[in-house]
Every structure is written in structure tokens, then in C-alpha cells.
Amino acid sequence: MNLATALFEAVADPSRPWTFAFIGITFGAYLLIGWRSRVRETRGFYVAGQGVPAIANGAATAADWMSAASFIGMAGLISVKGSDGAMYLMGWTGGYVLLALLLAPYLRKFGQYTVPDFVGTRYASSSARIVAACCAIFVSLTYVAGQMKGVGVVFSRFLEVPLEIGVVIGMFIVAFFAVLGGMKGITWTQVMQYFVLIVAFLIPAFAIARILTDGNHSVPQSAFLFSDLAERLNQIQIDLGFDEYTQPFTSDTRLNVFCITAALMFGTAGLPHVIVRFYTVPSVRAARWSAFWALLFIAILYTAAPAVGMFARYNLLNSLHEAKIVETEVVDASGGDGGRTLYRLESPKGEALDWAYNWQATGLLSFEDLDESGTISLAKTSAEATIDKDIIVLSTPEVAGLPAWVIALVAAGGLAAALSTAAGLLLVISSSMAHDLYVQFVDPEASEEKKVMVGRLMIVLAICVAGWFGINPPGFVAETVAFAFGLAAASFFPAILLGIFDARTNRQGAVSGMVVGIAFTAFYILGNQWDTIFSVTRDVEFVRPWYMTRWFFEISPQGIGTVGMLLNFLVTVTVSRLTPPPPAEVRQLVEDIRVAG
Amino acid sequence: METEPKKSDEARAAFWSANKRLISILLIIWLLISLGCGVWWVDWLNQFTIGSLPLGFWIAQQGSIYTFVILILIYAICTDRLERKYGVAE
Numbered sequence: 001m002n003l004a005t006a007l008f009e010a011v012a013d014p015s016r017p018w019t020f021a022f023i024g025i026t027f028g029a030y031l032l033i034g035w036r037s038r039v040r041e042t043r044g045f046y047v048a049g050q051g052v053p054a055i056a057n058g059a060a061t062a063a064d065w066m067s068a069a070s071f072i073g074m075a076g077l078i079s080v081k082g083s084d085g086a087m088y089l090m091g092w093t094g095g096y097v098l099l100a101l102l103l104a105p106y107l108r109k110f111g112q113y114t115v116p117d118f119v120g121t122r123y124a125s126s127s128a129r130i131v132a133a134c135c136a137i138f139v140s141l142t143y144v145a146g147q148m149k150g151v152g153v154v155f156s157r158f159l160e161v162p163l164e165i166g167v168v169i170g171m172f173i174v175a176f177f178a179v180l181g182g183m184k185g186i187t188w189t190q191v192m193q194y195f196v197l198i199v200a201f202l203i204p205a206f207a208i209a210r211i212l213t214d215g216n217h218s219v220p221q222s223a224f225l226f227s228d229l230a231e232r233l234n235q236i237q238i239d240l241g242f243d244e245y246t247q248p249f250t251s252d253t254r255l256n257v258f259c260i261t262a263a264l265m266f267g268t269a270g271l272p273h274v275i276v277r278f279y280t281v282p283s284v285r286a287a288r289w290s291a292f293w294a295l296l297f298i299a300i301l302y303t304a305a306p307a308v309g310m311f312a313r314y315n316l317l318n319s320l321h322e323a324k325i326v327e328t329e330v331v332d333a334s335g336g337d338g339g340r341t342l343y344r345l346e347s348p349k350g351e352a353l354d355w356a357y358n359w360q361a362t363g364l365l366s367f368e369d370l371d372e373s374g375t376i377s378l379a380k381t382s383a384e385a386t387i388d389k390d391i392i393v394l395s396t397p398e399v400a401g402l403p404a405w406v407i408a409l410v411a412a413g414g415l416a417a418a419l420s421t422a423a424g425l426l427l428v429i430s431s432s433m434a435h436d437l438y439v440q441f442v443d444p445e446a447s448e449e450k451k452v453m454v455g456r457l458m459i460v461l462a463i464c465v466a467g468w469f470g471i472n473p474p475g476f477v478a479e480t481v482a483f484a485f486g487l488a489a490a491s492f493f494p495a496i497l498l499g500i501f502d503a504r505t506n507r508q509g510a511v512s513g514m515v516v517g518i519a520f521t522a523f524y525i526l527g528n529q530w531d532t533i534f535s536v537t538r539d540v541e542f543v544r545p546w547y548m549t550r551w552f553f554e555i556s557p558q559g560i561g562t563v564g565m566l567l568n569f570l571v572t573v574t575v576s577r578l579t580p581p582p583p584a585e586v587r588q589l590v591e592d593i594r595v596a597g
Numbered sequence: 598m599e600t601e602p603k604k605s606d607e608a609r610a611a612f613w614s615a616n617k618r619l620i621s622i623l624l625i626i627w628l629l630i631s632l633g634c635g636v637w638w639v640d641w642l643n644q645f646t647i648g649s650l651p652l653g654f655w656i657a658q659q660g661s662i663y664t665f666v667i668l669i670l671i672y673a674i675c676t677d678r679l680e681r682k683y684g685v686a687e
Contacts, residue, residue, distance in 0.1 A: 078658075083639070083654050083657065083658075085658070086635055086636075086639075086654075086657030086658045086661075087636075089657070089658055089661070089662060090631050090635050090636075090657065090661050090662070093661075093662045093665050094627065094631045094661065094665055096665060096669065097623070097624070097627045097665050097668050097669060098624075098627075100669045100672060100673075101620045101623060101624065101668075101669075101672055102620065105676075221659065224650070224658075224659065225647070225648035225649070225650055225655065225659070226648045226649060227649065228649055230649060230650050231649060246643070246650065246651050246654040248639045248640050248643070248653065248654070248657075249640070254636070254637065257636050258632060258636045258637060261631070261632060261635070261636055262632060265631070283687050284687060285677065285680075285686070285687065288672065288673045288676060288677075289673050291669055291673075292666070292669045292670050292673050295665060295666050295669055296666055299662050299663070299665070299666050302662050303659050303662050303663070306658040306659065591609075594609075594613050594616075595609045595612055595613065595685045596680060596685060596686060596687045597680065597684070597685040597686050597687050
């Protein structure tokens with residue numbers, strides 16, 4: 001669809017002009033901020049000149065952190081997983097305690113540009129730096145793919161732009177402020193993006209809390225705790241043949257929920273794009289306080305998300321179960337496979353369900369009246385509706401019948417979340433390639449201008465790779481991201497932690513630990529998940545023999561990072577004790593970073 | 598806090614051990630609330646209620662997050678004090 005048709009159709013859909021307006025205004029603001037914070041030297045490009053105040057860095061970290069998965073995917077995942085959804089809530093916040101107490105202040109005292117910088121210097125080793133840089137690139141690429149898919153989903157639903165064009169528009173916006181402003185541009189756009197995404201998340205959350213509790217509770221967190229919604233939902237779940245919503249361990253075993261939660265927490269603490277944010281503040285004290293601000297800002301969304309997940313589930317079951325089929329139409333029939341059937345539905349109370357019709361066009365929601373009863377059943381045994389988890393947050397305002405501008409605001413918020421995280425990740429990929437690999441090993445004599453130029457080029461290259469992943473997405477947003485955490489937990493976390501707290505850890509230990517940790521974890525994940533990661537079926541003849549089961553105590557691939565991390569610790573500590581202690585200047589460095597003054 | 602200025606190395610060592618003690622206490626609370634109450638004992642805790650929710654469920658989905666924020670706040674405040682006490686602030 002070209003822009004003119006899109007604008008023409010905007011007249012028909014009341015939320016479309018608002019969506020154009022909000023996305024136009026926010027994108028314009030990001031471009032303006034990017035232009036105003038352009039930089040010329042490496043310190044500005046990689047660590048924003050270390051001049052970001054603690055509270056601003058907190059907001060930037062929160063936006064950097066809260067991705068398309070947090071904004072679009074997480075409440076939906078919780079809504080499907082029920083009680084076990086807590087693994088994402090705790091996993092993606094609990095890591096900040098580790099980060100604040102164990103890593104951030106010391107890395108800020110060290111004060112270089114990247115995580116591989118610390119690893120390379122602490123272990124006095126080029127090979128450690130290369131291993132760390134490759135881990136950073138690998139982890140960040142896995143993660144950035146999910147963001148670009150998120151951008152595509154938002155564009156394809158709210159502007160009915162094809163997914164590919166949506167991804168390309170997103171790439172262009174990120175490229176503009178990241179290439180010009182580096183970390184400085186990214187930081188100040190992220191501060192702005194935090195406000196866009198938190199407002200976009202909270203307004204519908206407050207509205208839906210009010211609607212579902214008949215005006216008794218406006219604050220989602222208190223509606224969650226005090227209203228009788230949980231009881232009502234539990235009852236509906238049982239009536240439809242599901243487990244109670246508040247029943248734990250329905251989606252996985254206790255051991256797996258434990259391992260996944262732990263992998264997400266330790267992974268959060270080891271993610272380079274989060275750690276590097278703490279290099280941008282002016283002092284060690286500011287690093288500690290900005291960790292507090294970051295988690296406070298994150299907690300505002302993360303305590304509202306389980307409420308939204310629960311409300312959305314209640315609302316969805318309530319309005320879709322036994323919805324009457326008013327009309328069906330077959331589309332895309334020319335393909336020869338009979339096409340898809342779109343359903344126009346009416347709720348049991350007789351209201352037209354336009355949102356359900358609109359979302360079918362994206363392919364993320366589909367119905368099939370299997371028993372030809374003329375109604376859609378959501379009971380566990382009937383499976384007449386297929387609901388993609390990604391649409392739960394995005395459709396909530398429409399399901400709740402909120403005004404058109406709220407729907408548009410959610411679209412702008414989803415884009416802010418995806419773009420801010422993508423930018424942070426792209427900077428890590430660029431700095432790993434330009435600062436840690438190119439300047440260190442290829443051209444150590446490079447001038448300041450040349451270093452920044454290489455950094456900018458690498459961002460462009462990384463954006464192209466990310467865009468390709470966005471158009472050919474590997475699997476489901478939040479699950480794809482979840483693997484990045486296992487990899488980060490198994491590689492960086494032990495190397496950095498022991499680098500600060502155990503002076504005896506040496507180069508041999510750290511390198512072998514990182515290699516063993518990431519190799520084991522990647523091997524296990526790929527072995528179990530290659531079909532979803534590469535979007536192929538398991539029936540391909542020559543790959544079938546490579547498929548593995550959950551051979552390690554039946555631990556799921558999402559939780560295996562916890563085991564990879566323990567292996568890393570074990571290998572690092574053992575090998576370090578069997579080889580000579582690190583040189584005197586390294587021991588001096590460890591002494592130095594432990595204390596601020 | 599006004600104390601006699603100590604020898605720098607001693608002060609640094611004393612700060613580091615006080616800091617490690619503080620971190621250990623906070624991390625034990627972190628572990629007990631998150632992976633303990635939030636995951637391992639969640640079904641046992643569900644026999645109690647808070648508001649209109651089972652206790653374990655609420656800790657897992659809300660209470661743990663509030664705890665994390667408070668833990669970092671306590672750490673930031675206490676470390677500021679420790680640094681002043683041992684004279685090792687920036």
C-alpha cells in the first residue's frame with residue numbers, strides 16, 4: 001500500500017490519523033535530539049562523554065532495557081502462562097540487584113568504553129578481549145532480531161504498512177541518531193523514549209483497571225491485589241477446562257521455572273548493552289544511584305504488566321468465548337490453498353467485535369468454527385481461536401473499547417520500546433567491532449576521526465544485519481530474546497564478577513570459563529531449538545539426526561544458561577588455581593576498582 | 598561522620614570488608630525473596646492470602662519487584678555512608 005492510499009484509508013479508521021500523528025511527532029523528536037547531540041570524539045561516541053546525570057541515565061537504562069519483548073510481548077506471555085509468568089517479571093528485574101551491588105560501581109571506576117575493554121585489561125589478554133567482543137556481538141545480535149520484528153508488527157497492524165517497509169523505516173530512524181550521536185545521541189533519545197513508552201503503557205492499564213473493577217480501582221497494581229478479578233478469572237479458567245490462573249508450575253516444572261528465572265536474572269546482569277550504560281555517568285556514586293533510578297523506572301512498568309496480563313486474559317475470555325459469528329469472508333483465495341477465512345464476530349452481549357476482525361488481517365489472530373456451531377468456543381478442548389501472544393497488549397485498548405488516540409499511543413509506545421533497545425544493542429555491536437576488534441588489532445594507530453568514522457560505519461553495518469533479521473525473524477519475540485540471556489549469563493557474568501571479587505582469577509581461567517560456558521549453552525539451545533530458531537520444520541531429512549532432546553535433567557533451553565554459568569564459574573575458578581596468579585599490575589587494578597576514592 | 602583519618606590502605610581494606618558484608622546480607626534477602634519465595638516455595642505460600650490474592654502468587658508477580666527496588670535503595674544509601682565513614686569517597 002502506498003502512502004496516499006494509507007492516508008485515504010485513515011479517514012475510515014478513526015485511530016489511523018492519531019497513529020500517524022503520534023508516530024510522526026515522536027519520530028520527529030528522536031531525529032531532533034539525535035541531530036542536537038551529534039558528536040565528534042570517541043569518548044562522546046562510546047560513553048556520552050561520561051556526563052549523563054544519574055537520574056537521566058536511570059531513565060535511559062530503563063528504555064534501553066525495556067524492549068519490544070517487555071512492552072509488546074511480556075504481558076501477553078504472562079497472560080498465557082498465568083502464575084509462571086513471574087519468571088519474566090522477576091528475571092528481568094532481579095538482575096538489577098546483582099548489577100547494582102556486584103558490577104556497576106566497579107566497572108564505572110574502571111571507566112573504559114566497553115565490556116570487552118574491562119575483560120581484556122583485567123585479564124591482560126588480547127584473546128580474552130576477542131572472546132568477550134565476540135560474545136557481545138553474538139548476544140546483542142540475538143537480542144536485536146526481536147526488536148526489529150516488534151517494529152514490523154507495530155507498523156503492519158497500525159499503519160497497514162507491509163512488515164518489510166516498517167522495518168526499513170525503523171532502521172532509518174535508529175541509524176540517524178545512532179550514527180550521528182553515538183552513545184550521546186542514543187542516551188538522550190532513550191530518555192525521551194522512556195517517557196513515551198511508560199505513558200503509552202500506563203494510560204491503557206489505568207483505563208482497563210477502572211473499567212473491569214467498575215471504577216473501584218484506577219491503579220492497576222491495586223486492582224490486581226485488591227479486586228476480585230483474580231477469583232473471577234480463576235472461575236472462568238476452570239469452567240473452560242484450564243488450570244486456575246494463580247496456579248504455579250502449569251507451564252513448566254519447578255526446576256525449570258527456577259532455572260529460567262535464574263538465567264534471566266544473571267543474564268540481565270551480564271548483558272553488555274545494559275552494563276555499558278553505567279560507563280556514561282560522571283562518578284561511581286552516580287553509577288549506584290542510577291541503578292536505583294533505572295530499576296524504579298522499570299518497576300513502574302513491570303508491576304503494571306502482570307495486572308495488564310491478568311486483565312487482558314479476563315477480558316479476552318469474557319468477550320470472545322461464545323462470540324456469535326455474524327459473517328465470514330474468504331481472502332487470499334487466489335493462492336490455490338483455499339485462502340484464509342476472516343470472521344466478523346459479535347460478543348455474547350451482542351456488541352460488534354471490530355478489533356477481532358481487524359487483527360485477523362495481520363495473521364496474528366485466527367478463528368475456525370470447527371464444530372460449525374455458529375459460535376467461537378475458547379474452551380481448552382475446542383481450540384477454535386488461535387491468539388498470538390504478541391497481540392495481547394497491542395489489542396487491549398481496542399478490546400476494552402478505549403478511545404482511538406489511546407490505541408495510537410500504544411503503537412508509538414511499542415515503537416519507542418523497540419527502537420530504544422535496538423539503538424543500545426547496535427552501539428554495543430558497533431563498539432565491539434570498531435573499538436575492541438578493529439582499533440585494537442587492525443589499526444592501533446588510528447586517529448580520533450578515523451576511530452569515530454569506523455564506529456559509525458559499524459553501526460550502519462549492524463543496522464543492516466538487524467534489519468535482515470527483522471524481516472526474516474527467527475521465532476517468537478520474547479522467546480528469542482530469552483536465549484540471549486542464557487548466553488550472557490553463561491559468558492560475561494562470571495568473568496566480570498570474579499574479575500572484581502576474586503583477585504586470584506587469571507587469564508587462563510577466565511578465557512576457558514567463557515568458552516566452556518557459552519559453547520555449552522549455545523550447543524544445548526541450538527540442539528533443542530534449531531527448528532524454531534531457523535523457522536524450518538523438523539522433518540528435513542539431513543538435519544533430523546541433529547535434533548536433541550532436553551538431555552540435561554530435562555532443563556529447558558531457556559533455563560540452560562544457569563547451568564552454563566555454573567560450569568563457567570567452576571572452570572574459571574579451577575583453571576585459575578592450577579595456573580600462575582595474575583601479574584602485579586592486574587592485582588593493583590583490582591585493588592583500585594574496588595574502592596571509589 | 599567525623600572520625601580520625603586512618604591510613605589510606607587500612608581504610609580501603611576496612612571499607613572493602615564492610616562493603617562485602619553489606620552486599621552479602623542484601624543478596625541473601627534477594628535470593629530468599631526471588632528464587633525462594635517467588636519460585637521454590639510459591640505453592641506452599643499460596644495457602645495464605647494477601648488482599649484477594651494468594652500470597653506466593655503476589656510475591657512472585659509484584660512483591661519481589663518492590664523488594665528489589667528497596668534493596669538497591671538501601672545499598673546506595675548505606676554505601677554512601679560507608680564511604681564517608683572510611684573516608685574513601687571520590
